[in-house]
Amino acid sequence: MSRAVRDAAKSTNKDVELELTGSETELDNNIIQQISDPLVHLVRNAVAHGIEHSNDRAATGKPATGKIMLRAYHRGNHIYIEVEDDGRGIDYQRVKQSAIERGLVSVETADRLTERDMREMLFHPGFSTAPTKSELAGRGVGLDVVRANLNALNGEIEIQSVTGQGTKFTLKVPLTLIISPALFVRCGSTNFALPLAVVEEIRRLRADEIEDVGGKLLTKVRDVVTEVIRLDTYLGLPPLEPVNGFFRMVVANAGNHQIGLVVEEVLGKDEIVIKNLGEYLRRVKLFPGTTIAPDGSLILLIDLNRMVAVEPADHRPLQASASAARIFAPGSAAVARGTIPSEAIDRVEQERVIVVADDSISVRKFVGRMLEKNGYRVKLAADGLEAAELVSQHGCHLIITDLEMPRMTGYELMVQMRQSPSTRRIPVMVVTSRAGAKHRDRAMKEGASAFLTKPVQEDQLIAAVEQVMGTETPRPAAPVA
Numbered sequence: 001m002s003r004a005v006r007d008a009a010k011s012t013n014k015d016v017e018l019e020l021t022g023s024e025t026e027l028d029n030n031i032i033q034q035i036s037d038p039l040v041h042l043v044r045n046a047v048a049h050g051i052e053h054s055n056d057r058a059a060t061g062k063p064a065t066g067k068i069m070l071r072a073y074h075r076g077n078h079i080y081i082e083v084e085d086d087g088r089g090i091d092y093q094r095v096k097q098s099a100i101e102r103g104l105v106s107v108e109t110a111d112r113l114t115e116r117d118m119r120e121m122l123f124h125p126g127f128s129t130a131p132t133k134s135e136l137a138g139r140g141v142g143l144d145v146v147r148a149n150l151n152a153l154n155g156e157i158e159i160q161s162v163t164g165q166g167t168k169f170t171l172k173v174p175l176t177l178i179i180s181p182a183l184f185v186r187c188g189s190t191n192f193a194l195p196l197a198v199v200e201e202i203r204r205l206r207a208d209e210i211e212d213v214g215g216k217l218l219t220k221v222r223d224v225v226t227e228v229i230r231l232d233t234y235l236g237l238p239p240l241e242p243v244n245g246f247f248r249m250v251v252a253n254a255g256n257h258q259i260g261l262v263v264e265e266v267l268g269k270d271e272i273v274i275k276n277l278g279e280y281l282r283r284v285k286l287f288p289g290t291t292i293a294p295d296g297s298l299i300l301l302i303d304l305n306r307m308v309a310v311e312p313a314d315h316r317p318l319q320a321s322a323s324a325a326r327i328f329a330p331g332s333a334a335v336a337r338g339t340i341p342s343e344a345i346d347r348v349e350q351e352r353v354i355v356v357a358d359d360s361i362s363v364r365k366f367v368g369r370m371l372e373k374n375g376y377r378v379k380l381a382a383d384g385l386e387a388a389e390l391v392s393q394h395g396c397h398l399i400i401t402d403l404e405m406p407r408m409t410g411y412e413l414m415v416q417m418r419q420s421p422s423t424r425r426i427p428v429m430v431v432t433s434r435a436g437a438k439h440r441d442r443a444m445k446e447g448a449s450a451f452l453t454k455p456v457q458e459d460q461l462i463a464a465v466e467q468v469m470g471t472e473t474p475r476p477a478a479p480v481a
Contacts, residue, residue, distance in 0.1 A: 002018055005018045009047055009051075014054070014066060016051050023072070034153060035171065038150065050167050052087055056088075060164065066085065066087055069085075074180060074197045080170060080171065083169045086165070087166050087167065089161045089163040090161040090167060091163070094129045095118040095121055095129055096118060098127065104124060119161065120457055124144065125144040148362075150171060150173070154373070158170045158172070174288070180271065181195075181271050182196055182271070182272045183196050183199050183250065183266065183269045184299065186265040186266075187231045187237055190237070191297070191299050192231070192299060192301070193301045194252065194261070194301075195304075198253045198254065199252045202248070202249070203221070203251060204247070204248065204249070205228070205246060205260065206247075207245065217229070221258065226251065226258050228249070228259070228262060229260070229261050229307060231262060232262070240262065240264050248262070248264065248266055254307065259307075261304070272299075273291060274288075286306050287300040287302065289301045352376050353377045354398045354400060355381060355391055355399045357380075357381040357387035357410065358381075359382055360402075361382075367400065368380055373458075374465075379396065384401065384408030384409055384412055385407040392423075397426070398426065398465065399426060400428075401414075401428060401430060402431060403439060410430060410432070411446050415447075417447070418447050427449040428448050429448065429450040429451075430443045430448045431453075431454060432451075
């Protein structure tokens with residue numbers, strides 16, 4: 001990174017220094033390879049777009065030498081990497097003007113854009129505010145690629161900027177193939193891992209030091225009121241008994257809370273490689289990942305933030321339910337049976353299918369990734385005709401479409417959907433850069449259930465999807481015979 005800053009500063013004739021924090025933070029080599037190029041781009045971007053020339057900085061009372069700060073740290077179940085500069089910040093007027101010139105928004109829509117909307121605009125493919133092209137800026141290749149690389153890791157990127165003071169990019173990477181120090185604990189016959197970064201101390205706790213206040217167990221740790229969570233009770237495991245009158249408690253930070261996690265035994269600490277649970281167990285939120293013990297067994301990593309946020313649920317063992325007999329098939333007697341803690345597994349909702357139609361491959365993949373991240377199954381189409389074929393073959397719960405596409409437009413797609421008895425009940429959402437009233441009016445006339453303008457934000461998109469699908473049947477329309 002030092003060389004990237006040095007080379008960029010030299011080519012732009014600027015004085016810039018790099019400040020590193022958290023260089024000891026470790027990542028799996030796989031992730032390093034995928035984020036190294038985005039990091040270099042962000043650093044070069046900070047020099048080209050953020051840091052001012054020495055004379056300009058002096059005129060505003062800043063030190064002549066600009067500063068870029070690169071930080072890495074571990075918080076909860078994520079690795080955070082920040083690239084911050086003390087430069088000029090984002091010129092929102094220039095962003096707005098560039099968006100209008102590129103036809104991304106109309107003049108009327110541009111006036112309604114918030115600063116957050118304009119920061120999101122920077123991720124649009126080909127977008128640039130640089131007045132001229134250079135080796136470092138103005139080529140329109142950049143932040144969209146950075147976001148694509150982060151999305152491939154199920155990561156996120158966020159921008160904060162204050163005009164005249166600087167800009168900060170924050171990369172958030174989940175604990176997937178990440179090397180992390182962990183504390184191993186045991187409860188019953190099961191071992192678990194806790195991120196060591198959130199652990200404050202390990203101490204003994206007398207049973208009479210625990211007070212039940214309104215159904216919540218509390219104690220005091222160094223004069224701080226601390227919630228006590230018994231892992232055995234939370235997971236529905238056999239109850240723990242105090243040893244010589246004491247429980248073993250791990251004091252840890254969970255978000256803004258200090259908690260005391262009561263376990264049977266603390267086994268020690270070590271560095272582990274954390275892997276996610278895979279596609280089929282992605283709804284098991286309490287355990288964000290797993291690691292492999294030396295004996296080949298799997299150890300689940302506990303998300304303490306999730307544990308605090310979600311109240312323990314019904315602890316009745318699975319065998320007690322009327323449907324248990326159907327789960328244990330004949331011939332499975334050789335397999336050891338046990339109880340599954342019901343609160344550790346979220347209810348599996350039926351997966352809903354959404355067809356996304358857009359002739360821009362980057363846009364449809366971007367929208368698709370946002371939907372998949374929120375639990376939807378997505379099928380992508382390059383135009384209305386391909387979308388109609390997908391609906392005919394597979395059915396779906398919702399169609400999200402652009403308006404202007406080759407072969408079949410979004411308008412034509414909506415007309416075709418409304419003409420068929422098997423598809424007329426499928427709701428259609430429009431996501432388009434055509435923000436004019438005439439486009440909205442025509443789309444709503446053709447049967448659109450919602451109309452959003454690009455660039456669309458994730459929370460805006462998901463809120464609209466949930467609203468549109470909330471009144472719809474959860475069963476997809478049957479394929480056309």
